[in-house]
Amino acid sequence: MNTKTEAKEYRMDPLKWLLVLGLIAVGVVGNSHFSAEPLLYRVLGLLVVAAVAILIALQTEKGAGLWRLLRESMVEVRKVVWPSRQETNQTTLIVIAVVIVMSIILWLLDTFFGWIASLIIG
Incomplete structure (x- = not known):
């Protein structure tokens, strides 16, 4: 053919x-x-x-x-294959939790380095 x-x-x-x-x-x-x-x-x-x-x-x-x-x-x-509503909610909550944890870690690092800088500068 x-x-x-x-x-x-x-x-x-x-x-x-x-x-x-x-x-x-x-x-x-x-x-x-x-x-x-x-x-x-x-x-x-x-x-x-x-x-x-x-x-x-x-x-x-x-x-x-x-x-x-x-x-x-x-x-x-x-x-x-789209995620189910439950998978979407769980993933969203995980992302929010990671963002909150990372923001706290960065805030603590910023505070620590600011304290170190204030000790050096006087």
Whole structure:
């Protein structure tokens, strides 16, 4: 069985990225230009422009690679064995205890060295 995977050909990527940058610029300038309009309309307009820019960016090689990375990372996140609530609480308490003990040790060392310095300096 011979299965060939055809690599998708991405054409005009630089032009697509210029279009994305142009859409971002239009969104920024448009938001400033229409500053007298209600905020809701400006936000909705920016969301539409951002959605179009993202869809265009996903059609590029780097955009498709980013989307593939996000999908694969979600698969990996599902494989993670998350700690139970009890393990999380125990670990948190251990960290808090170690921080308290270390802060007391450092305070004692600081006090001791301060006392030594005051004896030397006078």
